Amino acid sequence: MSVRSARAARGERRVQGPTALLVFVYGLFALSATARSLVQILRELDRAPVAYLLSLLAALTYIAVTVVLLRRGPGSRAALTVVLVELVGVLTVGTLTVLDPALFPDATVWSGYGIGYGLVPLLLPIVALALILRSRRRVARGTLR
Numbered sequence: 001m002s003v004r005s006a007r008a009a010r011g012e013r014r015v016q017g018p019t020a021l022l023v024f025v026y027g028l029f030a031l032s033a034t035a036r037s038l039v040q041i042l043r044e045l046d047r048a049p050v051a052y053l054l055s056l057l058a059a060l061t062y063i064a065v066t067v068v069l070l071r072r073g074p075g076s077r078a079a080l081t082v083v084l085v086e087l088v089g090v091l092t093v094g095t096l097t098v099l100d101p102a103l104f105p106d107a108t109v110w111s112g113y114g115i116g117y118g119l120v121p122l123l124l125p126i127v128a129l130a131l132i133l134r135s136r137r138r139v140a141r142g143t144l145r
Contacts, residue, residue, distance in 0.1 A: 018131055019074050025124060026066040029117075033059035033109045040106070048106035054093055058109040058121070061086045065128065074128075075135035083132060087125035090114060094122065 015023050037055035045052055065086060068078045094113035097104055107116055114121025 015070060015073075019069060019135075022074075022124075022128055022131060023066055023069050025120075026062050026069065026128075029109075029120070029124070030059060030062035030066050033062055036109070048104065051104040051106045051108045051111070054089075054104075054108040054110065058086075058089065061089060073135070074132050075139040080129075080132050080136070083125050083128045087129065090121050090125060 033055060037052055037059050040048075040052040040055065061082065064082045065079070068076065068082050072078050090110045090113060093108055093110035097108070097111040098113075104111060109117065110121050113119055114123075
């Protein structure tokens, strides 16, 4: 069985170009956010449980986006849904941490719109949405399968 037919049998798509870069960045953030949140949860959950659990939620979101982009592609409804959930999370947590920093005794991945990560957590879903919307338009026009 060829690599292409094995991917097709597993329901995976070959990603390339901007989508491949996006999958790489999401995968990197999935790993870093998961590691950070698990260490915080295992070592000091009682110190800032909401913040650490929100970091775990961010990590799970990054994992979900990575998997959906790989399996269903950027033009899928699932990709659009998980990236919108991510954007709502970043905007909600970011706004709460700016308006009332006392709510979170320790930072989350999405605190201050991801300032601890160079604002990439804010920019990532915006870039992903642009790519997803472009892919969906191309699928609708029939220029991309």
